[in-house]
Amino acid sequence: MSATTHRLDSIFIEDRPWGRFEQFVSNEQVSVKVLTVTAGQRLSLQRHQLRDEMWQVLDAPLDVQVDERRWSAGVGERVWIPRGATHRLGNSGAAAARVLEVAFGHFDEADIERFDDDYNRESHTTA
Secondary structure (H helix, E strand, O other): OOOOOHHHOEEEEEEOOOOOEEEEEOOOOEEEEEEEOOOOOOOOEOOOOOOEEEEEEEEOEEEEEEEOOEEOOOOOOOOEEOOOEEEEEHHHHHHHEEEEEEEOOOHHHHHHHEOOOOOOOOOOOOO
């Protein structure tokens, strides 16, 4: 997939009598997490070589950086992070906020290359 055509363009949505569902992936290697970012905290500025990521903001706006672009992502917004892109997630709000993360490809916490980290962690760690 090219940088302009990615998985966000191919989410399958189907209406049902009770509402609808949105299918992000089907029969592929993925890992799924819910990240909770405490108010006033942020993840390291990082990148991955082995996976792409999709974030969907669940409860409150979060500060997002993907490469040089920075913005406040609102509830329900989806963010695509292609492998090799530097990215960061932060919370400048007053309460904890969550994001659903779907990682596409080989998931390994050691595949984190950190460029800036508020907690003094180094690249390729598992913590």
